[in-house]
Amino acid sequence: MKYKNIKKALYFILKIGKFWFFVSLFTNVFLGIIPAIALFITKELVNSIARIIANPNLTFTIPIILLLLQLVVALTSTIVQNIQNYIDKKFEIKLDYQLQFKVLQKSASVPLVCFDNHKFYNHLARIEGSGSNFLTPFKSMLQIIKTFITFISMLVFLFSIHWSLVLFSLIVAIPMFIVHARFGSRRFWLLYNLTPESREATYVSGLLKVRETAKEVRAFRLQDYLLNRWSEKFQISNKANLALAKKEHISYITLDGVAALFYGGAAMIIIWLIQKTKIQIGEFVVIGEAVHTTQNSINNIAIELANIYENSLYIDDYYNFIESEIEDNSFEKNLLLPSNLVKGIKLENVSFSYPNNNNEIIKDVTFNIKPGEKIAIVGENGSGKTTLIKCLTGLYSPTRGRILYDDIDIKYVKPEQLSDKITIIFQDFTKYNFTAQENIGISSPVNMNDRNQIENASKLAEAHDFICNLNKGYETMLGRILGDGVDLSGGQWQKIAISRAIFKDSEILILDEPSAALDPITEINIFKKFNEISKDKTTIFISHRMASTRLADRILVLDKGAVVEAGTHEELMSLNRLYANMYTKQTEWHNDDFSKKTEEVLV
Template identity: 60%
Template sequence: MNTINMKKAIKLIWSMGKSWIFISVFSNILLGIIPVLILITTKELVNSLANNIGDSNYNFVVPITLLILQLLISLASTLITNINDYIDKKFQLHLNYYLESEILKRASSIPLEYFDDNNFYDHLSRLDGSGNAFLAPFKSVIQIFRTIITLISMLGFLFSIHWSLVVFSLVVCVPMFIINSKFGDKRFWLLYNTTPEAREADYISQLIKVREASKEIRSFNLRDFLLHKWSTKFLKNNKANLLLAKKEHQSKIALDGASALFYGGAAFIIIWLIKKTKIQIGEFVVVGEAVHTTQSSINSIAVDLAQIYEKSLYINDYYKFVNYKTEDELNDRQEETQLLPNKLKKGIKLQNVSFKYLNSKKEILKNISLDIKPGEKIAIVGRNGSGKTTLVKCLSGLYEPTSGSILYDDIDAKSINPNEIRKKFSIIFQDFMRYYFKASENIAISSTDEINNKEKILATSKLADSHEFITKLDNGYNTLLGNFLGSGVDLSGGQWQKIAISRALFKEAEVLILDEPSSALDPITELNIYNKFNELSKDKTTIFISHRMASAKLADRILVLKDGMIIEEGTHEDLIKLDTLYAELYNSQAKWYQEQHEKEIQEVLV
């Protein structure tokens, strides 16, 4: 158990739930006393009736009073329990909100590289339901406090009859605690070790359910393959869980058998006491219940103590996650944070920049040096896996280089807050997001300060050629896009791309990056989009990535990447003369472009 993290948890619960703690403690004191009060009233009621059987003059005021008292005690118990449960639920929801918000804040603020690490995803998946796991140890402590009150009162009651009844009730306590602690620990580590398989099974399950994947699943007849894959992972987890449950229940059966033996011993003692002493029938009736309640109380304490240990592992896992350094926290370690000018005058410079992902030895970028002037149009080309997207992520402050430096107007990125760098960039990635919000929100989400600026949304949409089809939607710019969050309208791939382009333009950033956002379009349409971007970004620095060499001709300079290195650099004409990789890529596509162009001419003539 990590005592530092438990202290943090205690401090958090105390700061958020003082009233919850006080009410829970007080109500559980009352609930702890109630069982012995019921036993005492039952004993007096049975003795009163037994001692006066056959007495025609017996006054029934005493048993009626005792019955009414029992009823009131039961009603009080029900009332306190329900009030306590409601207060528990209210505080639990409050705590759930706080913990989940902290997880979301941390997940949205840590360096992007973490999202390329499977271990990070596994850790994040385990945190589901942290609110319940977080509160459980504290509820267990209060429950133990309540049970101890019940236990002490029961032991006192049993001791008043005979000391041996106390011994028989207590002796089963130690093995109960050991077994519950052992299996609490095993349950946590089972969850820890099966998280990757569980996450994969959940992913496949969601894949089958979501609309986006349904077309391919049917087109490629993937149903049996996916169901088999899901079933294998799911059943593997089930098998591990059932094996642990089997062992746990076998141990509990043995414990229950031991408890039954001790209970039988207590019954034997009661019979012996009836023969040897003048024990009344009321004591005989309630002593068995007292022994049973005592053993149940001991078992409850053992379970709660074990749960405190088990849930402390979850608490430790939570604090391990929130201890990931955010970008701001990493930046705070800098001695001095510098501000960027409103407009870059010298541009961006990369000096021997290399990058590799977390827990990976392979370098994606290798010693890249590059100068980008303000207003320059640069195309980055290369085969898949050459490092094009990684390069623009480093340029735009999404990734921090493993080695080397990136300078913005000669200011090292290491001394600049990453958020300040990102303000300079507007990016459309190949796998751009489709936000299932209103059309207007889809466009303006890139600059949320102006999300209600209707004039700007309209103007940007017209520039990106999305205005025409948006106005034809049922509710225009207020139309919900996609069917995920309600009865919305789904768009074609090209329409979604125009929405993404509108979003990039809405931000009005100094540097515009297009990472193959139009890859799903035909090359001629893509070329038209890049031509339009050239018009829209006259005063901006523009970097675009494309597999299509024809669009690269629009650039002032072309960078050719291979295996994470810049192997060629220059204009289209320069690189064609070199007759190396760029020329090979261009010539392999030139014939296709010519055929498409001739086809379009024929269609116009017809």
């Protein structure tokens, strides 16, 4: 068992919850003494009543006092236990917040490539809601202190009667600990191995419960298929858990049988003691209770030790996630980019492949982009356009080659520096279920309340008019998940995304097919506006509509991850290769009227 992470967890708990720890320590010590006090009071109460029965002239003063003491002890114990339960709950909520915050912080900082790895999702799923697993070992430690105090006090009492009672009470502890520890470990590894099935069951369950997929589930009548798939994965997990539970409870029944035999042995010793020694009726009454309490204490200590072992595995798993060195930290990321690029962007033999995959998505790509230049990147689906953009913006680290901004390799630059310099709109941009103002302003949170700038950005993206027509204007909630919001069309959402990009106002603007849901003429209009807006900006755009590429200073053509052509529209058309073929095929789909309108827009 790895104790180093238990130590880290203890330090973390003491850092955020010293009050909880020391109050819990005090209450558990107090509650550990209570059973011995209660046993002593019971013994004295029985003996005092026996004396009164033997001698009716004695008063009931002592029994009444002992009864009151018994009541006070029971009431105090209940009060202290309930206070402890409340403090535990309060601290568990605080701890769960802190642990989840660290998980979210880690998830937000890992390289984007992690989100293409199913093992990352499995690990993330396992540590969700780690608060109880994190706290259990320390509650178990405190519980052991409490139980140990009870245990020692019972042993002292039993030893005062006869040493063999102590032996019969102790000998059952070893098998109890072994069985509980073994099944604690098995439960963890079962969860570990079943994580993929559990995640798939949760995913399929989500498809049946969320609004985004509801229409397709009904249109294709997928209910039965998805229910069967969910049931299959859910049952795999259930069967494995039930099989383990069956073995576990059979073992516990066996243990209880062994404990009962030892308890019977202790009962025989008590009978023998009654015959051989003079013990008072009070001792006789409480000896059985003391043996039972001792065995229960041993059982509880074994359970708590097994809990510590089991939950230490969860703590290890948590720290393995939080402390995982996913990024290459061999480079010091402290170089500063210039406020404005002078030499531009350079890619030198850049290649990229996903971890544990030798297939290169990008292959030996080399080109330069001058400051203020407008570049269009085109290619068929799967040619690597979006992956290239992710490398260019630092979201993916190249497996080979270098990406330089003014001759500075971006692997030496802090990610936030690069992010401040670049605005990017992806084809699958995020539709935030926030207000219209927040949806636009979120690209620059520090300026989110600048309504004038937000409105100016939305006007340039042709979003202002339809936003003003919403029931609460810019304060209208978009989407229906978090409140009584409104749905937008695909084209309206894309205008919101374009407004978001304009609002950030970065030096470099990258558009990864952000206008795919717009009609061709509107799309070209948008790109023309971007041309005007980004007059002094370096602009890179990907578009599946070839007509818009004519707005670019230079066009790069990707095929199977490699740049196969580069030049202006006219130069590439004269080559009569891949670009010319793509352009010709696309224009054949449109009529002459469309071509005229396109020419008018481009003029």
